Amino acid sequence: MIPFDSFAMLDWSSGNDTGPRPRRDAIWLGCVRGGVEEAPRYLRNRVEAEAALVDLIEAERAAGRRLLIGCDFPFGFPAGFALRLTGRDDPLAVWDWLEARIEDGPRANKRFDVAGGINALFPGIGPFWFNGLKREIAGLPRRDTRTGHGMADRRRADRDAPGSFSAWQMGGAGAVGGQVLIGLPVLNRLRRRFAGAVAVWPFEALEAPVALVEAWPGLINRAVRRAEAAGGIRDAHQVRLMARGMARLPAARLAAMLSVEAAEAPEEGWIFGLGHEEELMRACDDPLAPPPLRDDCFALPAGVEWTPVDEALALLRDRLRAVVGKEVLPLGQAGGRVLAADVTARRANPPEANTAVDGYGFAHQSLGEGDQVLPLVEGCAAAGGPYPGAVPEGYAVRVLTGAALPEGVDTVILQEDVTLGQGRIAFRGGLRRGANTRRAGEDVAAGAVVLGAGRVLTPADLALCAAVGLADLPVYERLRVAVISTGDELVEPGEEAAPGQIFDANRPMLLSLIAQMGHEAVDLGRVADDRAALRAALDRGAGEADAILTSGGASAGDEDHVSALLNAAGAMAEWRVALKPGRPLALGMWGGAPVFGLPGNPVAALVCALIFARPALRLLSGAGWAAPQGFDVPAAIAKTKKPGRREFLRARLREGRAEVFHSEGSGRISGLSWAEGLVELPDHGLEIQPGDAVRYIPFTSFLGG
Ligand code: AMP
């Protein structure tokens, strides 16, 4: 077989248009072209997806590269179907048949009607079932009531693939039937459009420049789940890893996997990689050390100019992941660190049943009706001082809070509720079995996961870990974040300031912010608006830190050297985020380190750092994505907000209402210091009256990672 040069994996969906924002259960395309892995692409509907496939095929052909495209739905049906449907034993005749009958559009399609129509060609009921529509469809049962149609329920390959679905099932979680009916016509159009250049595996010999191959990400589920644990959208991981796996397999192994002889039922097709799951996973798995971030990880999709805040956040969330190494620390040093793996209880909490109060313990079955008198045994059970023997039935023993329940004791009475005298206790009846005791493991069972990877360890977490016997914790190394201020006008506070010069206010602010977020701040000082000096500072940052925050010089002007340099490095997206304050936000990669080019204006710099850099740094640090917690409170102000941009106002809470700083001027640092949080106003226009609910986010909810 002639080797392939490029690989794509398509995650198909039969649903309707899924909107502009990348989300799961939509169409996704992962590509490795000519050895270069691309960020997975989100395709909101099938029209876009088909266009993307056409573009991909054209581009790869123009580049003279052989292309293999994996698709996640069956290419054939159980044996005998093609003959019954088309009168020919040819699976591709089914493709033609479906293409001629499926009408499709971004918002609706006729797949259920076509399935009902096919059922009418068979005796009995079925084989297709499940109607996802409100209206009844002749011939298509809503539930699996099929009988007598004479078709097998699954193909040979489906029977061998754990967790796969039957192509007859048209809907319900995990079903693929709808995708087949809608997907095959799209692939068939590609076959006709690029006639002779597209071969369908395993029905045709793979000699054409493009191969369509049925592939199923379920086969590499473990690898996908591992990747997913670090965040991101499942479908994106599926297509990325599958394309990567196909690309990384040695050519001879790939050829061997493609030479499957589905001889038993050739018209049914086959699932690529079936029986070779482990090998496929080894090929696609993320290596244990975090791989470098991709240079184009901040690139915006073509044609995007104004990026809404939520989309910018979704892009960051999708493209960044932990870049730090791991270490093991004693409990006492792990506070504020990010847990690098799930940890499980070595011991239950409480380890043994014990008493929750100071009092007297006995067996509940010692009690009779009404008021009680029980003789006391000698001795006492205390925390750390267990009672040595067993307490006989009909006797009570003195117990102190935290003491393990002695043998023979299952119930405790509070000392305030008894009268003590002559070596006996008297108390009222009506105590339930187990009163005032704690069961062994009632808080945490031994072996239970107590904290998950990505957790930023709180003081309480350390108590929990200690209680269940953990002395050391696996944590991520601290993320190092470098801070650089840029601008000819800047001087250090305390220095002599000539006319026109200002003190560098951003650097102390950002350094302190990073430390409060739990990262290690690396101060790289100020640089003038000079490209060579800035280049040297960025080089240093990439060498000494995992990420870099700059302020100033982020727009597109002559003196905006941050964006110019990142641009020249070819790894830059000058995001015009629809955000006030702080539109120009330069994001790029420098020497493998993500650079957040914040605006120079201190108000905008802080808002952009809180809204964008904070969650991104969290991801890089291993802590996973987290949105700041805001809540709705009545506004103390009136304001008219124009549509188009999200706005953040400097605010604070007084008497349960959100006050807003009297000036929105973005140079007013005093307002930043006055504020205790931000009021977040939505992207759309708004008329706010005093007392209307507005969203308030306290600054504290941005800190601690
Ligand atoms: P720039 O984004 O470089 O055009 O800067 C925008 C505004 O922020 C200008 O008025 C700068 O003087 C000011 N600025 C930039 N960096 C700082 C800084 N580190 N401290 C205080 N103000 C700054």
Ligand code: MG
């Ligand atoms: Mg400047």
